[in-house]
Amino acid sequence: MGGKGAIAIVVALIGLIAAPLLYTAAGNGLFNKPPKPELTLPAGGGKCIEPTEFMRKNHMTLLVHVRDDIVRNGAHKPKYHIEHCKTCHTKRAEFCDKCHNYVGVKPECFDCHYLP
Amino acid sequence: MAKGKITYSTIRGDSPGYYALVCVLGALSLAGFGSAFMMFSQGHYITGMTNAVPWGLPIVIAIYLIGLSAGSLVLSALSSVFGKTEFKAFSRMASLLAALLMISALISIVLDWGKPERILVPFFSINPRSMFSLNGMLYSAYITICFVYLWAMFNEKEKLVKIIGFTAVFWAVLVHSGTGAIFGFVGARELFHSPLLPPSFIAAALSSGTALMIMVLYFTFRFTGRKLDEELLRRLGFYLAMFIIVVAYFVFIENITRSYWPSNYAMQKFLLLSGNKYSLIFWLGMVGCGLVFPFVILINPATGKSVRWILVASALVVTGVLAERYTIVIPGQVLPLEIFPGMNVTSDFQDGQINDYSISLAETLYGLGLTSLVFFLYVLALKFFELMPEEAVIASDIPDTSGTGKN
Amino acid sequence: MSELDRRIFLKLGAAAVIGTTLAPGITLFQAFAQDETEGRTSSKDRWGMVIDTNKCTADCTECTAACRTENNVPLFGDPRYDGHWIRKVTVTPKTDGAHSRSLPLLCNHCEHPPCQHVCPVAATFTREDGIVMIDKHRCIGCRYCMIACPYKARTFVFKNTEKWSNPDVPKRGKGVVEKCTFCAHRIDKGQIPSCVEACNKSGEKAMVFGNLNDPNSEIVQYIREHAPKGLREDLGLEPKVFYKGI
CATH class of the missing domain: 1.20.5 (Single alpha-helices involved in coiled-coils or other helix-helix interfaces)
Structure with a gap:
């Protein structure tokens, strides 16, 4: 096989892998950052069980850990439970979706779990 | 040509016919992936599968392709492991085809999942008691072995080729026993539960694989205009006849054992005598196309020597084994489970009644697409890699050891 | 440096x-x-169920209706794709056509569950208290368990459903396998499964639920007295749902 063929294949593969990224970039306007979401603190003025910075970074790990504990071991008194979140953060659109949309993650949680 | 030395070269691949073939196969593969995407985005209700028959055509196609892969690999190993040096010319093509068939089979299994996006889950959570989990490891190792084997052959490392050849044959036995065990180990369904399934799976794999190789070799050499010694195809035809005998023996033993005991009368009556599509596929497809007609063609001296008839027999076997795979997967699910022995059962969940399975358009495209994918990649590979021998003839200084010349 | x-x-x-x-x-x-480490399931419990087929009647569907509402079991109006966690079955002996019985059929929570043995990703598991469950977060939807289950207790989610009938319990997205959980979420709160509750409240009082490891529980007393049988005991799976009168 000639060198040209190899280069063509490599370029094609890179294009294939990068296609979703390019597609998204083109859809958003190339290198055009979406505005940062404006977050409002929930009314009531309560305090989260962990510092905000920690939660921002680690909430998914906490939830996954607790998820397995609940499903597999029937734990019904876990310290971190999305039910606790729901007591203050009552609206999913305000609390979850804003940031998830901003960073472009689509968690499957709410396909099955109900959060208004 | 020097003694025993085979020159491999890429094919030119610039004729309109070649491009047309690539386009057709590529379009069919795309259609297959398209229907897989439909299944993924819409849900499995667009297939013929139901809660009563949860496994449909994708699984049939998967185990069919896995079976075909065995024949290719064994043909590839004939020269290095079993000393049939006259087949050495084919070993590169055959081992590439084995790898491609297995890759396509794996894709067929994964895209059939309800959640194909969870492809990484099986790598991190393993259940060593599950035949699916074990087979996943066997299959991926098999693909690796095929490619290492190819690499060794390309670099002409004779000793390594021999070692890998042995490993490959051993591994192929594991892979095909494991695939049979997916069904054979299920005690809940009478038609699946059989210790004969793993060995009979190997036998059918060898017969269908050899038949496919005969066709692929003939047409590849024909379209590229290279020389193929017809005697080689005749010898493969002889092997095919032998494999058919083994398959027939397994089919006979399995069905006679089941039919003997009174508790199975209803089941065997349904499968063999009812005249519905399942018994038609059993008799016409599996027994007729897969065993009787090709065997008669191959052993009859008037037809067994003609390449044309050998091709017809091969095509029949390839179809017949597809029918056999269908008969393994589908009728076992169509028959109702015996939850209450000795009772007539009715419910609003089809308990106690014979279920129906009909293949939907999406599944047909899926099956066609994944089968085309194999040949699409094969045809492309022939152009880019030195897989094909310049000519395949039996060298006069190599003695005829197979003893099949008179057939 | x-x-x-x-x-x-x-x-x-x-x-x-x-x-x-x-x-x-x-x-x-x-x-x-x-x-906290307390509040998890323990092997001291072994949940089981007895169904008295002499009491159960053909026209009563309280248990199946209660289950459907409690657990968001999908109903598409097409019998091929509907979910079934518990279903009513009518059985008639082949020798005696007049003597037919109606009974609910659900996951038997086998001691040796074949569905768990065949699951390639260990998504099906047995809890400490003997309840066989599916981790739908891990299920890949290969449907091997449906092939292996001799009771046809499992159904596949063929389509997405839009609404929750009970928001406290998750529904299932398309592409996973679902089945009866003995209402594990209720057991963890100290309640009994919703089918048993419905049967006792407005049905024929044909179901008994309880702890098989507790010698004083109602279910153990009942089993001692009436010796009910499991379904297909010849398969050796040791089901934990027992039937009296078949």
């Missing part, structure tokens, strides 16, 4: 790398160290 300095520099660098990779994990570990 002297040799010593270089060494110190390298060591510091390595420490920094290890620190940044491991620190988040360590913080989390500390967070979970304070996690």
Whole structure:
């Protein structure tokens, strides 16, 4: 096989892998950052069980850990439970979706779990 | 040509016919992936599968392709492991085809999942008691072995080729026993539960694989205009006849054992005598196309020597084994489970009644697409890699050891 | 830079790398160290059920209706795709056509569950208290368990459903397998499964639920007295749902 063929294949593969990224970039306007979401603190003025910075970074790990504990071991008194979140953060659109949309993650949680 | 030395070269691949073939196969593969995407985005209700028959055509196609892969690999190993040096010319093509068939089979299994996006889950959570989990490891190792084997052959490392050849044959036995065990180990369904399934799976794999190789070799050499010694195809035809005998023996033993005991009368009556599509596929497809007609063609001296008839027999076997795979997967699910022995059962969940399975358009495209994918990649590979021998003839200084010349 | 300095520099660098990779994990570990350990299932419990087919009548569907509402079991109006966690079955002996019985059929929560044995990703598991469950977060939807189950207790989610009938219990997205959980979420709260509750409240009082490991429980007394049978006991799966009168 000639060198040209190899280069063509490599370029094609890179294009294939990068296609979703390019597609998204083109859809958003190339290198055009979406505005940062404006977050409002929930009314009531309560305090989260962990510092905000920690939660921002680690909430998914906490939830996954607790998820397995609940499903597999029937734990019904876990310290971190999305039910606790729901007591203050009552609206999913305000609390979850804003940031998830901003960073472009689509968690499957709410396909099955109900959060208004 | 020097003694025993085979020159491999890429094919030119610039004729309109070649491009047309690539386009057709590529379009069919795309259609297959398209229907897989439909299944993924819409849900499995667009297939013929139901809660009563949860496994449909994708699984049939998967185990069919896995079976075909065995024949290719064994043909590839004939020269290095079993000393049939006259087949050495084919070993590169055959081992590439084995790898491609297995890759396509794996894709067929994964895209059939309800959640194909969870492809990484099986790598991190393993259940060593599950035949699916074990087979996943066997299959991926098999693909690796095929490619290492190819690499060794390309670099002409004779000793390594021999070692890998042995490993490959051993591994192929594991892979095909494991695939049979997916069904054979299920005690809940009478038609699946059989210790004969793993060995009979190997036998059918060898017969269908050899038949496919005969066709692929003939047409590849024909379209590229290279020389193929017809005697080689005749010898493969002889092997095919032998494999058919083994398959027939397994089919006979399995069905006679089941039919003997009174508790199975209803089941065997349904499968063999009812005249519905399942018994038609059993008799016409599996027994007729897969065993009787090709065997008669191959052993009859008037037809067994003609390449044309050998091709017809091969095509029949390839179809017949597809029918056999269908008969393994589908009728076992169509028959109702015996939850209450000795009772007539009715419910609003089809308990106690014979279920129906009909293949939907999406599944047909899926099956066609994944089968085309194999040949699409094969045809492309022939152009880019030195897989094909310049000519395949039996060298006069190599003695005829197979003893099949008179057939 | 002297040799010593270089060494110190390298060591510091390595420490920094290890620190940044491991620190988040360590913080989390500390967070979970304070996690409560009580409130989980224990092997002291062994949940089981007895169904008295002499009491169950053909026209009563309280248990199936209650299950559908409680667990968001999908109903598409097409019998091929509807979900069934518990279903009513009518059985008639082949020798005696007049003597037919109606009974509910659900997951038997076998002691040796074949569905768990065949699951390639260990998504099906047995809890400490003997309930066989599916981790739908892990299920890949290969449907091998449906092939292996001799009771046809499992159904596949062929389509997405839009609404929750009970928001406290998750529904299932398309592409996973679902089945009866003995209402594990209710058991964890100290309640009994919703089918049993419905049967006792507005049905024929044909179902008894309880702890098979507790010699004083109602179910153990009932089993001692009436010796009910499991379904297809010849398969050796040791089901934990027993039927009286078939």
